[in-house]
Amino acid sequence: MWQGPSPAEERDRGLRKVRDWTAAFVLVAAGLVAVVAALAAGSFPGHAAAAAPADVSSAGPSDDQSPSEQPLSPPGGFFNPGGRGGGRVVSGGS
Amino acid sequence: MVDTRDFAAMGTGVRVLTAGGGLDEACAAVERVVAAVDRACSRFRPDSELAAVQRARGRPVRVSALLTELVAASLRAARMTGGAVDPTVGVAMRRAGYDRDYALVAAEDRAPALPGPEPAPGWRLVDLDETARRLCVPAAVELDLGATAKAFAADLAARSAAEAAGCGVLVSLGGDIAMAGPAPAGGWPVLVAEDHAAPVDGPGQVVWLSGGGLATSSTTVRRWRRGGADLHHILDPRTGLPADGCWRTATVGAATCADANAAATAAIVMGDGAASWLERHRLPARLVERDGRVVGVAGWPAAGERR
Numbered sequence: 001m002w003q004g005p006s007p008a009e010e011r012d013r014g015l016r017k018v019r020d021w022t023a024a025f026v027l028v029a030a031g032l033v034a035v036v037a038a039l040a041a042g043s044f045p046g047h048a049a050a051a052a053p054a055d056v057s058s059a060g061p062s063d064d065q066s067p068s069e070q071p072l073s074p075p076g077g078f079f080n081p082g083g084r085g086g087g088r089v090v091s092g093g094s
Numbered sequence: 095m096v097d098t099r100d101f102a103a104m105g106t107g108v109r110v111l112t113a114g115g116g117l118d119e120a121c122a123a124v125e126r127v128v129a130a131v132d133r134a135c136s137r138f139r140p141d142s143e144l145a146a147v148q149r150a151r152g153r154p155v156r157v158s159a160l161l162t163e164l165v166a167a168s169l170r171a172a173r174m175t176g177g178a179v180d181p182t183v184g185v186a187m188r189r190a191g192y193d194r195d196y197a198l199v200a201a202e203d204r205a206p207a208l209p210g211p212e213p214a215p216g217w218r219l220v221d222l223d224e225t226a227r228r229l230c231v232p233a234a235v236e237l238d239l240g241a242t243a244k245a246f247a248a249d250l251a252a253r254s255a256a257e258a259a260g261c262g263v264l265v266s267l268g269g270d271i272a273m274a275g276p277a278p279a280g281g282w283p284v285l286v287a288e289d290h291a292a293p294v295d296g297p298g299q300v301v302w303l304s305g306g307g308l309a310t311s312s313t314t315v316r317r318w319r320r321g322g323a324d325l326h327h328i329l330d331p332r333t334g335l336p337a338d339g340c341w342r343t344a345t346v347g348a349a350t351c352a353d354a355n356a357a358a359t360a361a362i363v364m365g366d367g368a369a370s371w372l373e374r375h376r377l378p379a380r381l382v383e384r385d386g387r388v389v390g391v392a393g394w395p396a397a398g399e400r401r
Contacts, residue, residue, distance in 0.1 A: 083302020
């Protein structure tokens, strides 16, 4: 005659249930955190870096800038040594 | 044959030169561009787009293509100068008393004196999505595009004017010079001086240019008094105070007026380190020390100085 699970088996089954529920809870919580984080990131755009004060160096920026971050030198023949006559326009502070 | 016309815009003098006719068309194009730039980014117009962005106090705002380009140009200037030119000096400029049109600021000496040093918040706080044309400026940050907008406008105006006139054009917005299209024979004759309002036959150096941009920044102009102290408009972002380096005036040539102007302003802020920085980037420059001594770097021509 079948007498049902022993107390030890009942305890083991209960512990397994607790373990499974804990794992499921952790997974659901992690998923919710990810969803909320993604929504927040989309709603409040971040910044490239912390709010550091101006990083001016007396020697200017470093040389490891990308080409698009470098000032472009003037075209060849910028100065015309053969020019004659006085100025027609003034470059000065304003 | 070079034709010339003068008018006023953006609180400064504008001069347009054409090589080959089309002066009316060129000037109309320049006026359109300058008016649009002023509407987009003036600090002193409550109806400007920039004013609306500031009123949003940190909320992202969708902006026009023009304001996107203007802000992008100011951030590019900040990156390429290591922050020596920084658009977030708006609060510092206001603290210094430059909170209205310059003519009004210069007319009075208001108390109190300039407060102590306070660094600019930093250009990295400005969040610009160029693709979506969305701009977000934190509530505590005020943008001042004055260091880059005029030069950017000169580039845009010169290109637009050359297309409208069908010939070579030079546009000077308050001494920030941009050229587009073919130059006249011998080049565009430009007097380099401390003040853009100086007479064309006054002291300085005449150079003849083929294209690109030329800009001058100077601590000797756009000055005012606050609490009895003399101030000028080129602020050092590290301190939020007027730059106090060894150069009083810097003139720089570059591929565009925007780059030339950023480099000239950066040179004033950098002080001692400016000459080597300009050499490294092959930007020809004429630097004037506080005592008036002139130093040419990166191939700036020696000839043509006039006393």
